[in-house]
Amino acid sequence: MRSEVRTYRTGGAERVLDLTADAEAFLADVASADDGLLQVFVPHATAGIAVIETGAGSDDDLLAALGDLLPADDRWRHRHGSPGHGRSHVMPAIVPPHATIPVLGGSLALGTWQSICLVDLNVDNDVREVRFSFLAG
Numbered sequence: 304m305r306s307e308v309r310t311y312r313t314g315g316a317e318r319v320l321d322l323t324a325d326a327e328a329f330l331a332d333v334a335s336a337d338d339g340l341l342q343v344f345v346p347h348a349t350a351g352i353a354v355i356e357t358g359a360g361s362d363d364d365l366l367a368a369l370g371d372l373l374p375a376d377d378r379w380r381h382r383h384g385s386p387g388h389g390r391s392h393v394m395p396a397i398v399p400p401h402a403t404i405p406v407l408g409g410s411l412a413l414g415t416w417q418s419i420c421l422v423d424l425n426v427d428n429d430v431r432e433v434r435f436s437f438l439a440g
Contacts (some may be wrong), residue, residue: 304331306436313431317370319353319362320421322361322433323411329435330409338440341404341411345433349391349425351398352433356416369394369424384427391425399423406437 313320326343330336344348357359393429402419405412411417413419423431 304352304364304436304438306434308432308434309338311421311431311433313421315426315429316356317366317424317426317431318404318421319355319357319365320423321357321418321419322352322421323413324434325433325437326333326404326411326419330406332334332435334354335439336406336409338408338434338439339406341406342401342438343404344401344436345421345431347354347400347428347431349388349394349428350431351395351422352402352418352420353398353422354402354413354417355420356396356419359416362420365422366424367387369422372397373424375424376389376406379421383385388425388427394422394424406440 373390375387381389
């Protein structure tokens, strides 16, 4: 298995960050990347990985839906940090911290409009690590 960690800055606002090009670059660097599985994992308690369409408003819709499901208010028992920070700790139960993508012939087997995205509601921590791991088939 080949594995690599990349670091991202998500800024001080809620964000959906497209990682697809980085996933493709990682696979291009893996000489044995033919058929197998790409695992994308974010080792943070307040971030997740989603496979969604981007660029047509779906990323903003995801943030809006998470805002409806997990309001940034004072209802949360986990209260340190900015108001609503506790919701960031609940979000990975909805948007998991991982995704597994098939790789065929060295290329991601994503659907036409699918992208691999980092989802981050935590405005208190703007540095995220993402681990890309390739397991050959």
